[in-house]
Amino acid sequence: xxxxxxxxxxLPTSSNTIGTRILDIPRSKGRLRRTKSAPHADxxxxxxxxxxxxxxxxxxxxxGFIFGNLGPSLRRVxxxxxxxxxxxxxxxxxxxxxxRGEKTNGIVDAIYFTIVTMTTVGxxxxxxxxxxxxxxxxxFVFSGMAxxxxxxxxxxxxxxxxxxxxxxxxxxxxxxxxxxxxxEIDTDKARNKCIVVxxxxxxFIISGTVFLVTIEKLGFIxxxxxxxxxxxxxxxxxxxxxxxxxxxxxxxxxxxxxITLAQFFLYIAELNTERRQKSLVKWVLSKKVTNLDLxxxxxxxxxxxxxxxxxxxxxxxxxxxxxxxxxxxxxEFEKLDVDQSGTLSTSDLTLAQSS
Amino acid sequence: xxxxxxxxxxLPTSSNTIGTRILDIPRSKGRLRRTKSAPHADxxxxxxxxxxxxxxxxxxxxxGFIFGNLGPSLRRVxxxxxxxxxxxxxxxxxxxxxxRGEKTNGIVDAIYFTIVTMTTVGxxxxxxxxxxxxxxxxxFVFSGMAxxxxxxxxxxxxxxxxxxxxxxxxxxxxxxxxxxxxxEIDTDKARNKCIVVxxxxxxFIISGTVFLVTIEKLGFIxxxxxxxxxxxxxxxxxxxxxxxxxxxxxxxxxxxxxITLAQFFLYIAELNTERRQKSLVKWVLSKKVTNLDLxxxxxxxxxxxxxxxxxxxxxxxxxxxxxxxxxxxxxEFEKLDVDQSGTLSTSDLTLAQSS
Numbered sequence: 212x213x214x215x216x217x218x219x220x221x222l223p224t225s226s227n228t229i230g231t232r233i234l235d236i237p238r239s240k241g242r243l244r245r246t247k248s249a250p251h252a253d254x255x256x257x258x259x260x261x262x263x264x265x266x267x268x269x270x271x272x273x274x275g276f277i278f279g280n281l282g283p284s285l286r287r288v289x290x291x292x293x294x295x296x297x298x299x300x301x302x303x304x305x306x307x308x309x310x311r312g313e314k315t316n317g318i319v320d321a322i323y324f325t326i327v328t329m330t331t332v333g334x335x336x337x338x339x340x341x342x343x344x345x346x347x348x349x350x351f352v353f354s355g356m357a358x359x360x361x362x363x364x365x366x367x368x369x370x371x372x373x374x375x376x377x378x379x380x381x382x383x384x385x386x387x388x389x390x391x392x393x394x395e396i397d398t399d400k401a402r403n404k405c406i407v408v409x410x411x412x413x414x415f416i417i418s419g420t421v422f423l424v425t426i427e428k429l430g431f432i433x434x435x436x437x438x439x440x441x442x443x444x445x446x447x448x449x450x451x452x453x454x455x456x457x458x459x460x461x462x463x464x465x466x467x468x469x470i471t472l473a474q475f476f477l478y479i480a481e482l483n484t485e486r487r488q489k490s491l492v493k494w495v496l497s498k499k500v501t502n503l504d505l506x507x508x509x510x511x512x513x514x515x516x517x518x519x520x521x522x523x524x525x526x527x528x529x530x531x532x533x534x535x536x537x538x539x540x541x542x543e544f545e546k547l548d549v550d551q552s553g554t555l556s557t558s559d560l561t562l563a564q565s566s
Numbered sequence: 567x568x569x570x571x572x573x574x575x576x577l578p579t580s581s582n583t584i585g586t587r588i589l590d591i592p593r594s595k596g597r598l599r600r601t602k603s604a605p606h607a608d609x610x611x612x613x614x615x616x617x618x619x620x621x622x623x624x625x626x627x628x629x630g631f632i633f634g635n636l637g638p639s640l641r642r643v644x645x646x647x648x649x650x651x652x653x654x655x656x657x658x659x660x661x662x663x664x665x666r667g668e669k670t671n672g673i674v675d676a677i678y679f680t681i682v683t684m685t686t687v688g689x690x691x692x693x694x695x696x697x698x699x700x701x702x703x704x705x706f707v708f709s710g711m712a713x714x715x716x717x718x719x720x721x722x723x724x725x726x727x728x729x730x731x732x733x734x735x736x737x738x739x740x741x742x743x744x745x746x747x748x749x750e751i752d753t754d755k756a757r758n759k760c761i762v763v764x765x766x767x768x769x770f771i772i773s774g775t776v777f778l779v780t781i782e783k784l785g786f787i788x789x790x791x792x793x794x795x796x797x798x799x800x801x802x803x804x805x806x807x808x809x810x811x812x813x814x815x816x817x818x819x820x821x822x823x824x825i826t827l828a829q830f831f832l833y834i835a836e837l838n839t840e841r842r843q844k845s846l847v848k849w850v851l852s853k854k855v856t857n858l859d860l861x862x863x864x865x866x867x868x869x870x871x872x873x874x875x876x877x878x879x880x881x882x883x884x885x886x887x888x889x890x891x892x893x894x895x896x897x898e899f900e901k902l903d904v905d906q907s908g909t910l911s912t913s914d915l916t917l918a919q920s921s
Contacts, residue, residue, distance in 0.1 A: 328800065331686070331799045333795065333799075333802045335801070345787055346791070348802075349790070349794035352794060352798045356827075357834075364835060433700070435704070436694075436700040436701070446690070446801065447803070496898050502915065510877075511874065515907075515909035515911045517909050518866050519865045519874035520872075521902075522892050522899070526891060529891075532881060540876065541873060544877070547855060554871060555855075556871075
């Protein structure tokens, strides 16, 4: 469910920014040191795009691709959701006499049934009562699951990042300047996202419980039980939304709260991965470099290991890259290195691109 | 939910293997070319561990960490599952008179109710009928969701890989040798896993439908509808397992089939990510290298770009690594480069480790 979107135009921009940055630095032997000491200032995104601030720090590489197409991705998800809801409502409204159970308003029930099916809550307070309606429900639950996956993989993450920035901006309001806030977010991205989603979840649990107590006239325990049963998509169905206003509330509340809980579990998993990755990085960096390591790292076989070779070796040890990531790039390098000097220069490029 | 496990001892082994391999290659200017032309033979895992065969090829870096601790992870998941089921069964057996609905055998119903709750199917054929039982069910559904996430993140992936190897071994039985099979699996890991899980899913749908028709005496459409309603965890509850033998079957079938469907959606997402990553890699490699790229890639500022520098630059463009991955390694490099020559040699190591 954690498939992240990639948009290509981002990358040339990113590399150009880095290129410009490096050109600004005076050319001396000490440049390597500069690049090292200022990793945060280096990030081309931290100042320009608010939502992409932490993506560079995130040790889970898949997340690194999020910030590119949040706009279009969100629009696409919203469009698919509207389309799904529209078709669902129309279908279940047309077959409303083949659905049995507690009825309120025709349209409201159709939307409510679509949401309850899509999120796999499946209370059973409304159930299909004819073979064709049953098959229709089957089709909608499968596509609903896929749609929830789509929402989780792009839209939810985007919205949480937005809220995260808002929250930490408020919390850091006493500090002056945007930069501090950005750094704060950078330091522990996954943890902050967990906190934000957890707070949202508490909010939805409270609002759902209060609503069920006041509007649906349930007891407190029953209301809380119905809320838990709903957000986990358990949906035993002994307690559900049975009034018209209850179902109108449920349409929005069920969609948002079930997705928030799923997102919460995803972030917990991401947090675990991040922690594990961080400790792995620490371990790889602290372990003793042996002569065997030097030999392994010596890519161009000049008997010494340059900074770049060392970086590749260590990133391989960290599992961030593999032989198979490197091989095609080396092939490309060989193609460009026309004079076979083992290095690329401007003349190589001119030769390679003219031939 | 896609949090993958990392075990540390794997990595030194991996790097040592690479070290040994490079030592075997005659030291000449042409060595770079050799490394490039044989990426598959390079993989230290492809011959030794059956389950890890494709992990090096997988463009989704998170999956690269799976193969390390499948054994312990699987055992841990099995242990947690048994513990959860044991406590669940005991609790719901003790409060069996506070659960209303269609009853069969006390123990069977307790296990069945635990499974129906844990997987969030929640038919509602058995529902808690007292405040304490309702709160108990709430506790079990939350922990059940976490447990399903745990199963999805480790055990299910492991079992699918096992089955994948079995399947493709059978399909490739006419080809001689283990190596061909390994290569076949390597070429399109995510697609193969999708196929395997899809076939399993079909198997579970058919077996569930047949069982419901023969044992629970449902009509074909109703049986299929109940199967769909169950594996998606929708569980309207108008059709469910109501006999003792039906529930014994359901205990195993619900757990396996719901996890298989969730895993199927996860693999579809992984497949999409993989395809997108592949096209991004292709695009980054095919795009024209400019002088600006050369300047950006020139990490050690010697006015030429070595193979390793080129690799880092391109991997950064692909989004596989970021500045923040590189910065701490460069810091470590600087610490080791005692004579500040810009390269690491045996003498650097001796100096750095004696001080």
